[in-house]
Amino acid sequence: MAAIAEPGAVTLNCPNPESLAEFYAQVTGWQKIFSSESAAYLAGQNGMRLGFVKSDGFEAPTWPNATNRVHIDFSVADLDKAEAELVALGASKPEVQPGAGKWTVLLDPSGYPFCITTMG
The missing domain is CATH 3.30.720.120 (Signal recognition particle alu RNA binding heterodimer, srp9/1)
Structure with missing residues (x-):
């Protein structure tokens, strides 16, 4: 096609x-x-x-919230190392983590959720 x-x-x-x-x-x-x-x-x-x-009037998405319908997934070589580096850049890690060690949800400085995973 x-x-x-x-x-x-x-x-x-x-x-x-x-x-x-x-x-x-x-x-x-x-x-x-x-x-x-x-x-x-x-x-x-x-x-x-x-x-x-x-x-103007931006309201950050909330996590976890079913109305958050789009997020970006990033592939990383080492989940723990990438998480530490991203948090040092200004990301934050919310309490709710549905990935069971397969992926980690982080929030960017504006509050958008994004995921990091070693599954490519």
Whole structure:
């Protein structure tokens, strides 16, 4: 089947695009390709981008909450080491952890949940 479209970017609303872009630049090693007061974008492999757009009145998602329907999963070599490094960058680890040692849920500095896993 021929593709109709390819994912180009995942974009998160947030209160401070520049600081959230910096956090994810350190997480991924991706290069910042655009930054303004209202938006910032990182470029990754194969043209994939991660974007951050300023949202006035932003309310962070809550974890665990069934209305949180989107999150990013990151593959890591060592779960414990990656968790420690990400927390040092500003992530936090919520109490609820449904991964049973297979993955860990963390919250970025804006409160978005994301997962790290060794399962690739």
